[in-house]
Amino acid sequence: MPLMTAEVLAVGTELLLGEIVNTNAQFFAQELAALGISHHWQTVVGDNVERIHQGLAQATARSQLVLCTGGLGPTPDDLTTEAIAGYFQTPLVEHPQIFADIQAKYARRGLATPENNRKQALLPQGAEILPNPKGTAPGMIWSPRPDVTVMTFPGVPSELQTMWRETAVPYLQAQGWVTGVIVSQNLRFWGISEAALAAKVQDFFTPTNPTVAPYASKGETRLRITARAADREIALALIAPVSAQLQQRVGMDCYGLDGDTLAQVVGQLLQTRGDTLAVAESCTGGLLGAMITEVAGSSSYFQGGVVSYANGVKEDLLGVPAELLTTQGAVSAAVAMAMAVGVRERLATTWGLSITGIAGPGGGSEAKPVGLVYIALAGAGGRVTPWEHRFSPERGREWIRHLSANQALDHLRRTLLNAV
Amino acid sequence: MPLMTAEVLAVGTELLLGEIVNTNAQFFAQELAALGISHHWQTVVGDNVERIHQGLAQATARSQLVLCTGGLGPTPDDLTTEAIAGYFQTPLVEHPQIFADIQAKYARRGLATPENNRKQALLPQGAEILPNPKGTAPGMIWSPRPDVTVMTFPGVPSELQTMWRETAVPYLQAQGWVTGVIVSQNLRFWGISEAALAAKVQDFFTPTNPTVAPYASKGETRLRITARAADREIALALIAPVSAQLQQRVGMDCYGLDGDTLAQVVGQLLQTRGDTLAVAESCTGGLLGAMITEVAGSSSYFQGGVVSYANGVKEDLLGVPAELLTTQGAVSAAVAMAMAVGVRERLATTWGLSITGIAGPGGGSEAKPVGLVYIALAGAGGRVTPWEHRFSPERGREWIRHLSANQALDHLRRTLLNAV
Structure with missing residues (x-):
């Protein structure tokens, strides 16, 4: 069970032009932390084969898992898959079932599949399909060297997140790469400022396990309780009493937990x-x-x-x-x-x-x-x-x-x- | 007047934990594009001297301007300034006026200055102060080698943005490094897929000036027209005929430009x-x-x-x-x-x-x-x-x-x- 370090390589000229913010990197950061997988680097490059190669050279020299986002679309500037295959000098092979899937998705909406989409059926020889239940094109899971696994995801956040949760995480667990966890719980507050909330619970802000930290977001305030433990059950058991004490202290200002609205x-x-x-x-x-x-x-x-x-x-x-x-x-x-x-x-x-x-x-x-x-x-x-x-x-x-x-x-x- | 390439090196464990999203990288991306400064890489590392050194090694090997964000605070995990000085084997020297400024800022709020803040007055020998009118600690502008300039900014977006606009941009202009602009226009489409749109206008996807590239976002499709030119007027004049041709070609599927909804x-x-x-x-x-x-x-x-x-x-x-x-x-x-x-x-x-x-x-x-x-x-x-x-x-x-x-x-x- 080797110690694994993951890093994120985001591909997209739109990121380098500042047209979008790299929320996918934040998503992976949160998820890797939750799985207890070390994560020390994030890199962004444009849709450019030479720089994708350079990014892969850096990443594969220091990390065992490289999460690539973006550049899987059907158009000529979508280069990620072929750049990765090229870097590892491996030919692309066509997966007929990918194109059949894409055709079925178009057909359900009463549309013909544009010929451009055919390139999305190409993956490097030896790569496995990372299914994309929400969008047209899948990504891949590929170990081109014994010490390196590369996963690719489209840049669309909802597709990437589903693919990560449904396929990539179970894969990592099956490989034995998920060895500990960091679990957070957020208490959500409406009607109390961050400063007022912090003053009310400041005795909780000590560097123990779990830790408690306040933050403000979109007009509301949150307290984040974070525990490190061997598994999720143990982490939740550490969080539960602290969460209960905090909720008792602040009362009705706390409206919910985590994803509650x-x-x-x-x-x-x-x-x-x-x-x-x-x-x-x-x-x-x-x-x-x-x-x-x-x-x-x-x-x-x-x-x-x-x-x-x-x-x-x-x-x-x-x-x-x-x-x-x-x-x-x-x-x-x-x-x-x-x-x-x-x-x-x-x-x-x-x-x-x-x-x-x-x-x-x-x-x-x-x-x-x-x-x-x-x-x-x-x-x-x-x-x-x-x-x-x-x-x-x-x-x-x-x-x-x-x-x-x-x-x-x-x-x-x-x-x-x-x-x- | 050398050709300049800039890159962003963001330092902050909070980015690698996914606690915040890297909006500073997006800000610099937009600003660099508007100034016509090429920008091919963005990197994120944690508050770790070894990895900051590795990030600097990568960045200074391929870019002439390195914009570092984060890690300028008063606490022990704020390491950016000393890591940069260490990488270039240059001693830190104290700037008494920086500490005097910090004391004045605290005094205005009726507070004594914590002793921790004293380290914020240290800069590598030869570095200039990059003033921070909105926050406590300044950054620096430093050319440790003839071919490299490093600028540092705190992670707080409002401070970083003010420092960039008030001091860093005039500095770059005075050095003659702002030689042109990159301007983009986005055509926005509803009711046509990215692949179908690409097929319709694929003769525009050639590496000319301006360039045209398609992408999909939240159920809609966009074409981005990007021009490089000496100034914004000339860039817009290059974009205008291409934009008009594209709009004519695709007709009513194009509903608007840029920020239109x-x-x-x-x-x-x-x-x-x-x-x-x-x-x-x-x-x-x-x-x-x-x-x-x-x-x-x-x-x-x-x-x-x-x-x-x-x-x-x-x-x-x-x-x-x-x-x-x-x-x-x-x-x-x-x-x-x-x-x-x-x-x-x-x-x-x-x-x-x-x-x-x-x-x-x-x-x-x-x-x-x-x-x-x-x-x-x-x-x-x-x-x-x-x-x-x-x-x-x-x-x-x-x-x-x-x-x-x-x-x-x-x-x-x-x-x-x-x-x-």
Whole structure:
């Protein structure tokens, strides 16, 4: 069972032109850490045979596993496979089943397969197919020398990630190359700043196993608990008590773990209660509904909603009184409340959740600046609660809309948690 | 005036653990391209002296300018400056004004300067200070050999960017190393695969100036035209005729340039005509509305919409006949058409655009598999057009929803372009 070091060789002129950021390198970094595989180098080169060769020379001199990303497409500038074969002086051979697969994928969409795709069926002699269930072309797993394994992945992140998890990781495990693990758990927080959270739990920031570190991301805060151990079970057992203590300390500000979203957590709470939800959106324009319906199975509690971008739609579809719009303005607590009540009644749901605000860049005034957002929640018995928020206008339209939709979900979450 | 090649050497264990993504490399890639400085390699190593030395050996053997990021902080794992000095066997010397500056920055925040920060005042003998107006520690500009210049920057993006623009770029210009520019234009396509597009324009893929290269990204296809020239004006003049020829060749499949989105392009077309739009969404749950309202100023043509996730909402708010839902099913061309007509009538708009489909993972059947999506567009005079799409179920829910919303916008775009 040799000690293995992996490195990432990303191929793509679009990376060297700065058109995209190398998130694939970050993905592999996280995954290799989780598997306990050492990883000391990441390199980016363009779509250029000579430099791919030079990159392979460097990588194979110091690492036993080289993860190549990009350059597997059907066009002439996609050179990775043939450059790798050339570097190891091995001929390319055609795999008819690859091209048959590609043809089947096109056919299912009612399309003919372009002749260009034929080159994607070529792999170096001796290489195994690394299947790509999400896209047209597969990658490969190949050991051209006893001390080196090369894997190739397309640059499209969703394809690469599926191929890694479904085929590459089991392969590495079967080879006995996964010897220990680093496991992280993230606690996710809404409604508390990184500094405030850090102050609350700073006695946890000691260099022990597991470690705890705070960070901020897209308007929310996280605590990452990281454990090193021989296997995943042991690592999780180290994490569990620390996670429990932290959750107890911070209480309701912690909305979930790892990949949880506010929409998921709210969905589970609604489902448990047998409640239903409808939304009325103005400045978010559908974003709140889109977040809620990102969750598979959301149709069991989400009925739908109204995007009332124009005032006329607020009146006609939600029954907001014209007088309220005139006297209070569309961005007001009163209108948010009328929207929430209106959508709840018309869609006959347990809860009605509404957002109205000024996302900018235009439309602000001194009294009602960009970033002013009202959220309201209507429940049983005519109860309706409004909240006022003032988000930083400098952060821009997209940020304000993102915060607004998540904040609305968080208000609903806290209400459901507090309800008997 | 020597020809210069630059490369990026990022130092940081946090990059190799995947805790952050290397946006600094993307920033330098964009900046170097804009300055016309060739840039063929990017490397990431951890906070490790031996590997920083190896990275410097590689970089200085093939590039004349090495941009190092990260590892300039005050803690023991910040090793970049001393590793560089060590590699070139040059002693570190203290710059008292650097420490005085750091003390002044702390004092302004009412804090004493930790003794740790003293090491940030050390630079290799002969290096110039690269001032850091936004953070505590500066970087350096140093030519340890006549053929090599090394610059160091902290890893914090805002500090690095300010240092680059305020000091590093003027330095490169003064050295005569900025001799031209590389400018790219992206043509963006919807509704044509990368392979099909490549086949249509493959005579453009020749190594001339400008170059043309295709790539695929998030369900769409792009052609990137890249020109090298003495200045931006000349580069744009080289790009313009090629761009025009390509647009003429591919016609309506090209929806825009560079940062354009389908929602923006559709918005401009609607605005020009004085038309208005309303949407009715089922499986996308608000995503289409969210995309449309991402565009600032969209309130001038977008009235709003109905998210009719439940069948009852389709009946009550859109007037879809219950019988249609029973006989045809909610995912059918007939229901998509009724939704489009219904939302257009109720919101009194020029156009009504609808989506109903099966985003999965559940809800599919043999007759109506996951990925089956109907889109309909209702216009004046009772005209209504349905489209059927079968998106790859393997791509998953998020992908199907993303494609569905963009595809709906593209149908509207093509209809508006074809309308007299």
